[in-house]
Amino acid sequence: MSGPVDDRVADQAAEVISGVVERVFRTVLEVRDEVLAAYRAALARGDRMCERDIVALRRPVLNRLGREPQAAVGMGVVVAPGLLADRDLQLEWWQYDTRPPDARRGEPSMLEVDLNPASVGFYDYAAAEWFVVPQRTGRRHVVGPYVDVHGTDRYLLTLTVPAVADGTFLGIAGADLPAASFETLVLRELGDLAADVVVVNPEDRVVLSTSSRWLTGSRAEFTPADTARTLAEPDWRVVTTGR
């Protein structure tokens, strides 16, 4: 590390990072609220939620995916196993299939997966990090960046929030944001901030960096002394260093 950076600069960097993340989460939280509303509506009619209640979230999900300003490429709802009266597993997830560098083009398509536990290609979402962590902690979570091998063929961040009503875990709402889009958004907002900024996830992986000394996706083991700020949700460290 090449010299200390003053507190104000470190604060500014952390604010930019959390600001961008926050704006994606804002849309995801709207999707979550739709899930909560659907749950309450089912309660009000004296019923458990059904498959059709989730299918009815399609329009709200698509509307938000289409106008999400931070260039999310996927968005949707994934239901807690056993929640629905008429189906064990269910998801309503939509994504743009365009390959990078075209982030969003054409119409999004629905993620169609095999939800039969007995089959080879079974999509066991209840074991996925983006599902398990918000379920366990009750907090929002970001997975990645990671190569989305079995999905969209992109380098992604997946942001998820739990949907909990009256103590019942209903599932998660989430969005996929390409690491490249996240970088563009952050770089623009950092502008001419007088420091290099490196964001590291709990796996010591660089989420974003303004310096070629740390490449996105590589590992960087910073010491606690290097860490200028720690974000709460997600659990990321922001390191700032003089250029």
Next chain:
Amino acid sequence: MRLPSGDARRAVFAPLDDGAMRSEAVVRRLGSAIALGIIVDGEQLPAEQQLAASLNVSTVTLREALSDLRSRGLVATRRGRGGGSFVSASEDALVELSQGRLRELAGTDLRELGDVRAAVSGAAARLAAERASTGEISRLRESLDRLEAATGGTARRRIEGRWFIDVAAAAQSVRLTREEIELQFELGQVLWGVGPVAADPAATVAAHRRVVDAIAARDGALARRLTEEHIALVTARLVDAHVRIVRRGRNRPEPARSFPEAAGS
């Protein structure tokens, strides 16, 4: 969204952009996807129009390819309401498929395939040693545990192919991952679904474990070297198998269960 386990279906139906757009390319892509278990026995393929569009081939080319797949016993077509093309992945058909492919390829083709695999998988292993998270390293180990426990050649090939793809993903490279998926598809034509498989599955698992150990030790040079050596060995086996099949000639079809050379990849 990342899956703990899942399929690479999207890649199966991705456009074929080799420029040729021949029906053989479609047969190869779908045939190896069937062998890899990405599209499974009994599964219905997308409607012809839709499938042709997503693969970026004409419907004429697609029909030609489907008819070829039917004659190889990999696809069955049912007419009428609820009809369409369904996957029928019998082990024998898969064995037939890979032997036919090994016969028509030249030794130099197999050598070329080995060269590109060494470049892609070798680089992926090196970068994975630098970049893989501890979580990713444990998943690589778990998948080798599954490989060790697997019975049957088809199951082993599926797990192994996915292991190579996961190493490339652990390298944090979308492009290397995509290349690896393509290579595994291509390799599937000569390796997947091969009869009694494993001449020595234990040795294959052990070789892959050494690569993961090197990745965990953050020794990129070693991970790369081990990967390259293993691929050279497999390539040599494939060339030997190819020569044997061609020399036996077309008039004496290979018995389905006499092909142990191509164990491991």
